[in-house]
Amino acid sequence: MKNLICQKCPNGCNLALEWENAENVFIAGNKCASGIVYAARVISKDNKTRIHAREETPLFSRETLKAVAGLWQVRLKKLHHNIPVQGSPERSVFRVVLEDNSGKFFLLEQILPKSLEHKRQIATTLDFLAKNNLARIQPYMADQKGEFIRKHKNNFWQIIPFVRGVTLDREKYMYEKWRAPALADFLVELRRKSGYLPFLDSCKVFSLKDYVYKLIREINLYNKDIKDEIKDIAFFLEKDFMPAYEKLPVAFCHGDYHPMNIIWSADDIKCVIDWEFSGFKSELYDAANLIGCVGVEDPQSLTGELVNSFIANMNKAGFISKTSWKYMVEFIVALRFAWLSEWLRRKDSEMIYLEMDYMRLLIDNKNSLQKIWL
Ligand code: SF4
Structure with missing residues (x-):
């Protein structure tokens, strides 16, 4: 052992x-x-x-998982502990793919009691958007009383039909132009279908600016080795972007939109997953996060066919204002603070320095990127 x-x-x-x-x-x-x-x-x-x-895990017996699945009338035939699940594992306490008597697959997730309200809100949002005909999403299943989350012996659970996808080739995908229209179409459709979300408070808007300043304060206290480099990056953001930030239009955003949070088929998006950070944010948020995440895989791809075609498609749809586009490079740099925070939390020095190099590269190439993109 x-x-x-x-x-x-x-x-x-x-x-x-x-x-x-x-x-x-x-x-x-x-x-x-x-x-x-x-x-x-x-x-x-x-x-x-x-x-x-093993079919039996020390965490939950087959009988327990069978009883939990039954709360949604899913008749468990087989547990598939070996099937990998896309999306961040830390969003749930435990998760497993299961198959029912009719050969359908589901993803059963145990969630933390403290995240109940948040998870309920995500499930309600996805349900609403699906009923509003937003394609390429998979809503959680409701039980007979319309509940998305059920309690079983002090644990809380949710279930969703399991969507299988084609694995993303992380060496190549950032240059594949065919992905661009699908990526842009989804964001355009999301914007169209999320104009009215009666159960969300549209005054609660996430401020990337506040987030960046909070992280800088923490870095100044606890990560003194990188504080000078961060000060330089903050200086870049403070020139134009921070003073203009509050004026940028706001929209409902996915909040973590990047190719790894998408289940792909061979030629399209099957399903956009991991809505943990969804909410009202600056309208640039999802587009900037996507471009930033593609570019971090290989900075050459920032001017490659996928990114260029994605921007062209977004521009054609006309959903993002000219003012917002003007700050795309700054927005990506500001968003990278969220990733930096993750590497700091994990104490991953290699990624911390890689992230700061990437921010520096974006800043140094701002003018040429803007010329190509806009
Ligand atoms: S540490 Fe995270 S990824 Fe690893 S088995 Fe546990 S939940 Fe899954």
Whole structure:
């Protein structure tokens, strides 16, 4: 028996690995299938070792999961602990793919009690948008009383039909032009279909500006080694962008729109997932996050066909004001503070310095990027 801490997300599950023989290992303690992928990477250097999840996990028995699925009239036939699930594992306490008696697949997730209200709001929003005919989303399932979240023995659960996708090739995708219209169409449709969301308070607007300043204050206190570099970046933002920030139009945004939060088919978007940060934000938010995330994979792609065609499609739709477009580079830089915060939280020095290099690259190339994009 060997124990391993999974480092794929902050949950840090304690993985127990038990060798049946040289090629077969059983895993326990993982709260999601990403733990299996992580363990395979660590122990299976020759790619010959197979890692298997047991039907019974120490976390929840089959009987428990069967009872939970039954709350939505889903009749459990088989648990698929080995099927990896896209989207950040830290959004739930535990998640597993299951198959029902008719061969349909579902994703069952246990959620933290403290996130109940937030999760309910996300489920209500997705349900509303789906009823408003927004395509490429998958709403959570409601039980017979219309509840999206159910309690079972002190634990809270939600369930959603499981969508399988084609794995994104992270070496190539950022140059694939065909993805651009789909990425732009989704944002345009989201804007059209989210103009009226009666259950959300449109006065509650996330301020990226406040977020950046708060993080800078924390960096000045706890990360003194990078505070000078951050001061330079803040200086760039303070020239024009920060004073203009409040004037930028606001819209309902996905909040974490990037290609890894999308389940892709071979030629289109199947489903946009992970709505954890959705809400009212500056209208540039999703477009800027997308471009920033594509560019961080390979900065050359910032002027590649995917990004250029995405911007052209967004421009054609005319949903983003000229004023907002003017601040695209600054907005991407400001948004990278959210990613920097994540690397600081994980104490990942390599990513912290990579992120700051990326911000610097965006700042240094602002004029040429603007010329190409606008
Ligand atoms: S939740 Fe999944 S990804 Fe996160 S630490 Fe546990 S096994 Fe790893």
